[in-house]
Amino acid sequence: MRVLLVSPVFHGYWSAFAAALEALQLDVTVHCYDAGGIGNALAHRAPGSALAARVRGAATAAAIRALTAADPDAVLVVKGDALEADWWHALAASGARSALWLYDELARMRYDDETLGTVDRVFSYSPDDTRTLQERGIDAAVLPDGFDALTAFTPRPSHRxxxxxxxxxxxxxxxxxxxxxxxxxxxxxxxxxxxxxxxxxxxxxxxxxxxxxxxxxxxxxxxxxxxxxxxxxxxxxxxxxxxxxxxxxxxxxxxxxxxxxxxxxxxxxxxxxxxxxxxxxxxxxxxxxxxxxxxxxxxxxxxxxxxxxxxxxxxxxxxxxxxxx
CATH class of the missing domain: 3.40.50.2000 (Glycogen Phosphorylase B;)
Structure with missing residues (x-):
């Protein structure tokens, strides 16, 4: 199965998600939709600004290009609320299976039921949000966060x-x-x-x-x-x-x-x-x-x-x- 992972940069967790998918013998392509440096940072500080609108538009167009190039069987979007309606329409039209994983509360994100309803399954780390989505007729399930067991590390002993x-x-x-x-x-x-x-x-x-x-x-x-x-x-x-x-x-x-x-x-x-x-x-x-x-x-x-x-x-x-x- 060819999988497109569409994720924020967010402390490099995209690489852990990709490695976990690959450990399940899936063929993974990664697209980080907010890898735009200072422009993304400034847009995040002023979400209602013209700059933020331009950044979201550019991120949406880039994600659609990545979807077209990857031609995946399935797409996992992580968080994804910075992407505009054109992305979700393109994803639905692609024929790929889709899932959205939310690691933050819905109240802190830009989503409506119409957008969430275009995804085959919405996963949320929040049991409360999952129940709310289910009550609104959206296919939703709890998916907690987890541990990246594939990254090697060396303990750094400290009394602190x-x-x-x-x-x-x-x-x-x-x-x-x-x-x-x-x-x-x-x-x-x-x-x-x-x-x-x-x-x-x-x-x-x-x-x-x-x-x-x-x-x-x-x-x-x-x-x-x-x-x-x-x-x-x-x-x-x-x-x-x-x-x-x-x-x-x-x-x-x-x-x-x-x-x-x-x-x-x-x-x-x-x-x-x-x-x-x-x-x-x-x-x-x-x-x-x-x-x-x-x-x-x-x-x-x-x-x-x-x-x-x-x-x-x-x-x-x-x-x-x-x-x-």
């Missing part, structure tokens, strides 16, 4: 508790809670970084007050999480789906501390991953992780076993392939 991801107020606050309790922490991501280029492009003029690094590739942050004393996964409010980090952290053998008790639907809380419900509980768990290495190691190993058995991106792509059967 790590956080990798965007800089939101609650994440910043919790890192400070740990630091003020005397625990060593570090954050990774351009919004945390104090390099002049990162400060300029993110307009984060004030530092977070914790040790910080810029963006790192997936293999590097896998190694950071695996080697950290513990690693944080902080969703905050407004999400019912689980982020990639939910599966990546235990997948690499890290000790994950997550703020979502409902992670119990994917992992055994207390034996495969840890949940914190308060600042004090977070501090206590980090301290125990440093003190009781045997306890922490058991959770790390059990979480990794569960992830490799159930939660890799190959598992997720197998579900997508089944929808094309």
């Amino acid at each position: 508790t790590s956080f990798i991801g965007a800089r939101y107020p609650e994440r910043e606050r919790l890192l400070r809670v740990l630091a003020e309790a005397g625990e060593a922490v570090e954050a990774y991501g351009r919004e945390w970084s104090r390099s002049p280029w990162d400060v300029l492009r993110t307009a984060r003029w004030r530092g977070a007050g914790v040790p910080a690094h810029g963006d790192v590739d997936r293999a590097t942050y896998f190694g950071v999480m695996a080697g950290s004393a513990a690693t944080l996964n902080i969703h905050g409010d407004g999400h019912d789906g689980f982020s990639m980090r939910t599966y990546e952290a235990p997948g690499v053998g890290a000790l994950q501390l997550i703020d979502r008790p409902d992670v119990a639907q994917h992992y055994e809380v207390g034996s495969e991953t840890l949940v914190f419900r308060s600042d004090d509980e977070l501090v206590d768990q980090v301290r125990r992780a440093r003190r009781d290495e045997s306890w922490a190691r058991g959770i790390r190993e059990a979480g990794r076993r569960r992830t490799l058995a159930e939660h890799t991106l190959v598992h997720r792509m197998r579900e997508v392939r089944a929808a094309w059967a």
